Amino acid sequence: MKDLLNRLIQHETIDKDEAKSALLKISSQEINPLQIASFLTVFMMRKITIEELEGFKEALLETCHKIDLSAYDAMDLCGTGGDGKNTFNISTAASFVVASLGINVAKHGNYGVSSISGSSNVLESIGVKFTNDEKRLQNQMERTGICILHAPLFHPAMKAVASIRKSLAIKTFFNMLGPMVNPSQPKHQLVGVFDLELLRLYHYLYQKTDKNYCIINDLNGYDEISLTGKSRLISTSEDMYINPQDFSASQIKPQSIYGGKTVDEAVEIFIKVLKGKADEAQLNVVSANAAAAIKLKKDISYKEAFDLAKNQLKRAKAYQVLMNLKEETHAYS
Structure with a gap:
């Protein structure tokens, strides 16, 4: 070395x-x-x-500790993080929306490093238990439509550097790698990246695979569709810019999607969103990201996918999936 x-x-x-x-x-x-x-x-x-x-x-x-979930034709929705925006857990919330529509989700995630709260922080605080046991994860997928793959349980390197990354408290190349190394290697993937250069790198590498993918970079520097402006989107079938108007949504201000100062605040926002009781801007940004994922599996417009997602939020269907998952992860306790 x-x-x-x-x-x-x-x-x-x-x-x-x-x-x-x-x-x-x-x-x-x-x-x-x-x-x-x-x-x-x-x-x-x-x-x-x-x-x-x-x-x-x-x-x-x-x-990595590999997991076979091929029977479920699953999808992952995962951002690189590292954008420094401290938004609430948008892609994680969108994952539960997608699962509520019958699209299986193998969600890869980790604790926050450069943000207050990563997906694992929020889900663990809510009471979801993590495992790397293949049978239990298959049961979670079978019974709830989603399972959580907590990165340190699957990747020795991520575990080895966890305390160092936390001490550095800024993005490293492990942020860039996270979405690429889902241990179940799902066929379908929505990836958010923090800059256009990384979007180009991801597109180059994903073209060499058989994945059905969509890679997003928000031009205001977010690793997801933020609805604060325009986003660049590259998928297996298109290369385009997408605006809030393409979802029939209004452009929002950055403070509308702020994630709070503590994990507890992040959890409160997350639950309100999944219950359909959050602010319109918060519901819309989750619906937009879910729509990009839904479109990978359904031959519908972004507007139609957005309406499907938002309806699930308004009816608290995504929250029910979360509660089902929490119960299932405690089944073997």
Whole structure:
């Protein structure tokens, strides 16, 4: 690692095999924490290359605890995080909306690092229990239409760097990797990324797979559709810009989707949204992101998908899925 760090500090890039090897060593805890912190820091100071990102991805997938959910033709809705916007848990809320419509969801997530509350913080606070037991996860999918794949239970490297990432408290390349390394590797995926360069990298790598995907970057710097302005969207079938008006929604202000100062505040917002009792702006932004996911599975317009999603929120159907999941995760306690 010392030689590799010296090269990186001299502004060199590394190839795919070197990147993969470095992350494999981190996974097996062969690298000391200070060297890991230095390694992460290098990639905060310059853009990551496609080869480096692909090598890191291969290492995480090679070492992860894999789960077979292929029978459920599932989808993941996952953002990279790292946009520094501290929104409420929009993609997680959208996941429950999608599941309430009969589209199976294998939600990959983690604790917040650069934000107050990640998806795992909120769900754990509500009482959802995490597991990496394949049979239990299959049961959750069978009975509720959704299961939660808490990243540290599946990825040794993410577990090894968890405390370091928390101490750094800013985005690292692990943010970039999160959506790519869902341990069930679902066929369908909605991915939110924090800048257009990462959108390009994701599109390049996803084109090499058989995934049915949609990658989103909000031009105001969000890793999801924020409805504060225009978003760039690239999928297996289209490359376009999408506006709030495409959902027949109004443009909103950034403070409308603020996630609060504590996990408790984030949980309160999350539950209000799923119960359909939140502000119109909050309901609309969740419905818009759910709509982008729904459109991957249904041949309907964004407006029609948006209306479907919002109706589920208004009827508290997404909240019922959450309660069903919570109950199911306690079934084996």
